[in-house]
Amino acid sequence: MTDDRGTPTSARPWALEHCPEAAGRARTITQGLLNRWGVAGDVADSVLLTVSELVANAVQHAQPPLCLGLGCDPAAGRVYVEVSDGGPATEDGAAGLAEDEHGRGLMIVDRVAAAHGDRREAGQAVHWADIAYAA
Secondary structure (H helix, E strand, O other): OOOOOOOOEEOOOEEEOOOOOHHHHHHHHHHHHHHHHOOOHHHHHHHHHHHHHHHHHHHHHEOOOEEEEEEEEOOOOEEEEEEEEOOEOOOOOOOOOOHHHOOOHHHHHHHHOOEEEEEEEOOEEEEEEEEEOOO
16 A cells, blocks of 8 residues: 555554464455555465465464564565564474475565565564565
8 A cells, every 4th residue: 555655555564373374364464455555466476475475484483473564665566575473483393294295485485576585683583575566
């Protein structure tokens, strides 16, 4: 969403329950914002996939709290996704999964995002991605 001048807009952050259903809730929130921002088609699909992967990774590998942040900058032609969590879990939740059942999330994000990464902030890890679109 932008103001009348096309200024970038960030949506308020959403606290998500740290559970397997969090990715679905995050997709619902994201789809509503993408509709308001007028982002559709392949770009919307890429944003939704990125949100799903980052949230699922946080649920699988990190501690609560879990939070979703989204922004849109039409002038730059990008949607910004940010997922924060409480940092690495003491036990890797993927340890009991077969090799083909995990490990692809960030490779998928790498394919659909113009850029992505992570950073540490006070007591949390923040994972972010930029999805570009034609402005």
